[in-house]
Amino acid sequence: MEGPRDFWARFRDAAGGFASIATGLAAIGVPLVALYIGNNFxxxxxxxxxxxxxxxxxxxVLRDDPAKVPGSPALRDWAIGMINRHSDIPLNSQAQEELRTTPLFFPSGFKKHAE
Structure with a gap:
């Protein structure tokens, strides 16, 4: 029959082995997780x-006058689609209709920042 001292001695041995395994996994896992997060960022x-x-x-494309650019309707539709797909704030339907027929206008002070 096993005495209490034998039980706790075996428990300490098992716990030490577990700690070694956990340390090894952490040494491998932490850099992998950091690499994954950094790559996603x-x-x-x-x-x-x-x-x-x-x-x-x-x-x-939208700054050009549609009356002066041949093939402009298809190109303007493409540009409107790209803005809607790649910006956080899509254009509403009224703005889209206006941009199909009129050039996009920036006030003169704003031009420096838009280009």
């Missing part, structure tokens, strides 16, 4: 940069 930043560039291109 970098991917999100890249996607936001790409979205901003696409919106800038679309804005440049």
């Amino acid at each position: 970098a991917a999100a930043i890249k996607q936001r940069e790409l979205d901003a560039q696409i919106v800038q291109i679309a804005v440049q």
Whole structure:
């Protein structure tokens, strides 16, 4: 029959083994989790940069006078679609209709920031 001292001695041995395993898993797991989170963060930043560039291109298309640019309706529809898809705030239906027929206008003080 096993005495209480034998039981606690075996328990300490098992707990020490468990602590070693847990430490080893943490040494591997923590860097992997940090790598995963960092990679997702970098991917999100890249996607936001790409979205901003696409919106800038679309804005440049919409600044042209549709009466002076051949093939303008299809290109303007593309630009409106890109703004709606790649910006956080989509254009409402009234703004979309106006942009199909009139150039996008920026006040002169605003031009410096839009380009």
